[in-house]
Amino acid sequence: MRVKVLTPLAVALGLMAAGPASAQGVVKIGVIEAMTGQQQSTGVQTLAAMRLYMQQHGDTVAGKKIELIVKDDGAVADNAKRLAQELIVRDKVNVLVGFAVTPTALAVAPLATEAKIPTIVANAGTSIITERSPYLLRTSFTLPQSSVIIGEWAAKNGIKKVVTIVSDYAPGADSEKTFTEAFTKGGGQVVEALKVPLAAPDFAPFLQRARDASPDAVFVFVPSGQGATFVKQFIERGLDKAGIRIIGPGDVTDDDLLNGMGDQVIGTVTAHMYSADHPSELNKKYVEAFKKANNGLRPNFMSVGGYDAMHLIYEALKKTNGDTNGDKLMAAMKGMAWESPRGPISIDPETRDIVQNIYIRKVEKKNGELYNVEFATFEAVKDPGKAKK
Amino acid sequence: MRGPDVSTSAKLASAISAQFTARARWSPLEVLFWLAALATIWLAPDHHLILTEIVIWALLALSLDLILGYAGIISLGHAAFFGIGAYTAGLLAKHALVSEPVLALLVSGAAGAAFGFLTSFLVLRGTDLTRLMVTLGVALLVREIANRAAWLTGGADGLQGIGMEPVLGLFRFDLYGHTAYAYSLVVLFVLFVIARRIVGSPFGLSLQAIKGNPLRASAVGIGQTWRLVGIYTLAAAYAGVAGGLLTQTTAFTSLESLSFDRSADALLVLIIGGTGHLYGGLIGAVVFRFAQDWISAATPQYWQFWIGLFLVLIVLVGRDRIGSWVAPVRRLADRVSDWRAWRRPPAVEPTAPGEGGRP
Numbered sequence: 183m184r185v186k187v188l189t190p191l192a193v194a195l196g197l198m199a200a201g202p203a204s205a206q207g208v209v210k211i212g213v214i215e216a217m218t219g220q221q222q223s224t225g226v227q228t229l230a231a232m233r234l235y236m237q238q239h240g241d242t243v244a245g246k247k248i249e250l251i252v253k254d255d256g257a258v259a260d261n262a263k264r265l266a267q268e269l270i271v272r273d274k275v276n277v278l279v280g281f282a283v284t285p286t287a288l289a290v291a292p293l294a295t296e297a298k299i300p301t302i303v304a305n306a307g308t309s310i311i312t313e314r315s316p317y318l319l320r321t322s323f324t325l326p327q328s329s330v331i332i333g334e335w336a337a338k339n340g341i342k343k344v345v346t347i348v349s350d351y352a353p354g355a356d357s358e359k360t361f362t363e364a365f366t367k368g369g370g371q372v373v374e375a376l377k378v379p380l381a382a383p384d385f386a387p388f389l390q391r392a393r394d395a396s397p398d399a400v401f402v403f404v405p406s407g408q409g410a411t412f413v414k415q416f417i418e419r420g421l422d423k424a425g426i427r428i429i430g431p432g433d434v435t436d437d438d439l440l441n442g443m444g445d446q447v448i449g450t451v452t453a454h455m456y457s458a459d460h461p462s463e464l465n466k467k468y469v470e471a472f473k474k475a476n477n478g479l480r481p482n483f484m485s486v487g488g489y490d491a492m493h494l495i496y497e498a499l500k501k502t503n504g505d506t507n508g509d510k511l512m513a514a515m516k517g518m519a520w521e522s523p524r525g526p527i528s529i530d531p532e533t534r535d536i537v538q539n540i541y542i543r544k545v546e547k548k549n550g551e552l553y554n555v556e557f558a559t560f561e562a563v564k565d566p567g568k569a570k571k
Numbered sequence: 572m573r574g575p576d577v578s579t580s581a582k583l584a585s586a587i588s589a590q591f592t593a594r595a596r597w598s599p600l601e602v603l604f605w606l607a608a609l610a611t612i613w614l615a616p617d618h619h620l621i622l623t624e625i626v627i628w629a630l631l632a633l634s635l636d637l638i639l640g641y642a643g644i645i646s647l648g649h650a651a652f653f654g655i656g657a658y659t660a661g662l663l664a665k666h667a668l669v670s671e672p673v674l675a676l677l678v679s680g681a682a683g684a685a686f687g688f689l690t691s692f693l694v695l696r697g698t699d700l701t702r703l704m705v706t707l708g709v710a711l712l713v714r715e716i717a718n719r720a721a722w723l724t725g726g727a728d729g730l731q732g733i734g735m736e737p738v739l740g741l742f743r744f745d746l747y748g749h750t751a752y753a754y755s756l757v758v759l760f761v762l763f764v765i766a767r768r769i770v771g772s773p774f775g776l777s778l779q780a781i782k783g784n785p786l787r788a789s790a791v792g793i794g795q796t797w798r799l800v801g802i803y804t805l806a807a808a809y810a811g812v813a814g815g816l817l818t819q820t821t822a823f824t825s826l827e828s829l830s831f832d833r834s835a836d837a838l839l840v841l842i843i844g845g846t847g848h849l850y851g852g853l854i855g856a857v858v859f860r861f862a863q864d865w866i867s868a869a870t871p872q873y874w875q876f877w878i879g880l881f882l883v884l885i886v887l888v889g890r891d892r893i894g895s896w897v898a899p900v901r902r903l904a905d906r907v908s909d910w911r912a913w914r915r916p917p918a919v920e921p922t923a924p925g926e927g928g929r930p
Binding site (some may be wrong): 258272381 | 617620621668718721726727728729731746748817821822823824825826827828867868871872874875904923
């Protein structure tokens with residue numbers, strides 16, 4: 183029995199010494215996304231944007247061919263961890279990208295550290311993620327970024343009483359905590375804090391309780407993809423007619439689903455880092471190209487995370503002249519700044535987290551379609567979750 | 572009632588004894604199976620991660636086979652024991668209560684067994700449909716409790732921050748999954764041998780009698796209650812160990828380990844491989860996971876459609892079980908050696924006294 187276990191160990195040591203050898207001239211990017219299940223819209227959007235970037239910029243950088251290996255984790259952390267391990271060991275990927283929800287990113291963090299693989303979080307938004315491994319970076323957003331700003335805005339704009347409704351997992355807790363702090367500091371009052379199960383949510387009973395508390399607004403965070411259900415039930419329960427407004431980070435008025443929510447959402451105010459309506463030349467081109475490549479699908483805030491992750495990888499490879507060593511890539515990625523479809527962004531060299539503008543937006547009708555129209559900008563917002571430390 | 576003729580009884584006794592001896596003997600096919608499994612340690616070092624997972628599925632399906640294939644208890648809630656084992660192993664490692672993995676695995680099994688014992692009394696009542704509902708309900712309850720008890724289990728975020736100590740203090744879990752695979756395979760083998768022993772014992776045979784016809788079994792004096800409680804508890808212990816293995820080899824666990832999907836998939840794995848012959852779960856796990864891996868790599872977005880189609884086809888084409896596909900090989904093995912001699916009417920020749928002959 184002893185021999186049986188020792189031999190593979192020896193093999194393991196040998197392999198580790200050799201390091202993740204990559205095939206000559208190919209850079210492999212392992213994409214772990216939710217392509218099925220509740221969060222599948224996130225996976226579809228992110229992957230579509232990554233493919234779009236490759237289509238626009240060619241699939242060769244610094245003499246290396248870029249290859250995507252896509253795996254579906256169904257937003258389940260166990261799967262994400264297993265797939266990441268397989269991608270690292272079997273496929274010998276150089277970079278990992280993806281992670282539709284926070285638990286999947288957290289589960290992969292120890293592997294990123296152990297294998298020294300740059301891992302780019304293109305979607306998940308809990309503040310602590312990037313602290314879990316020195317090889318994690320983020321191109322999406324953190325929930326405190328938008329929650330703090332909407333909290334301050336709400337307090338200044340005549341909203342006094344709020345009920346919070348968030349999904350019961352790490353980003354929900356982040357969002358609720360930072361919003362409440364900012365909002366109460368500005369003189370507002372959170373009368374009730376409700377948490378909805380992450381899987382298969384039914385918002386109706388929570389909305390009823392929110393209505394009974396008769397607040398000025400409901401602060402809501404649900405992961406991308408669940409926004410439509412929330413708004414539908416919000417309207418069914420007549421909260422809009424009771425004069426209650428929806429505020430929150432922009433996840434709820436997801437561009438992907440916004441048009442299907444109906445005109446009742448007009449006037450909803452959210453804070454977020456991307457709107458398909460962002461008035462920049464680059465974004466107009468991005469939206470147009472994205473729709474063209476994807477049967478008219480409108481890009482949402484998850485898609486830009488994927489698009490910018492690809493940009494980060496491309497530019498880092500240019501800097502290292504095609505060297506795929508994990509530490510060299512990390513060094514190249516830290517501090518990088520560029521213009522994204524969402525506006526100017528950079529990677530904070532200290533925290534490896536994203537620094538970006540946060541916009542306050544209001545849902546309006548434009549050319550017969552609903553859009554989040556930006557009307558105020560907070561520039562270069564760092565993650566408040568880390569700034570405090 | 573008149574006692575049977577003494578001479579007949581002696582004949583019968585030796586025949587039965589011969590049958591038990593033959594049953595306990597390992598057939599060449601079985602030996603080949605385990606040798607092949609052992610060989611993968613060296614021959615497929617790149618696939619140890621998926622193989623580890625297969626071993627864990629196999630163990631869970633084996634556990635389900637013990638109750639479904641041998642005692643006729645159908646369950647849609649086996650993930651409850653699996654998850655309890657998984658969280659037990661996770662919590663033990665996280666809080667360094669029992670840091671040695673083998674010991675922690677035993678505790679996980681015990682935790683599964685304890686819960687299995689408690690819930691077995693619910694399962695005793697009613698027939699198949701009631702049992703389906705009860706097991707399903709119990710599993711849903713446990714999952715929801717784990718979801719609510721986020722302070723202990725981490726809730727929907729999963730149990731983070733598990734650090735695994737080396738197995739027996741010697742073998743560190745490596746990134747490539749070599750240690751994990753060898754460790755899991757040894758556990759599976761040991762538990763398989765025990766299960767094989769148990770189902771071949773008089774206890775195992777009496778279970779099959781109950782499965783075949785509960786009324787008749789009671790009539791010949793086979794009491795049901797404690798036998799069913801016993802096998803259910805044992806199966807729960809096996810499932811707990813499987814869950815513990817998953818946590819230990821991945822250093823992570825989440826609500827997924829308690830989910831309905833896991834219960835249903837375990838049943839699926841077992842049905843693919845065939846119930847009631849111990850190897851069913853093992854073969855099913857290999858087919859299920861490789862098919863899943865291959866199809867989902869080919870089409871990440873629509874793989875669930877293809878896996879569904881694949882499963883329907885397997886059941887339609889394979890009719891009963893994949894195990895029957897190896898029938899020609901079995902016949903060949905028959906010709907090579909006389910290992911299935913016991914299937915023929917028992918000969919009256921006396922059995923050679925030797926080890927392994929005891930039922």
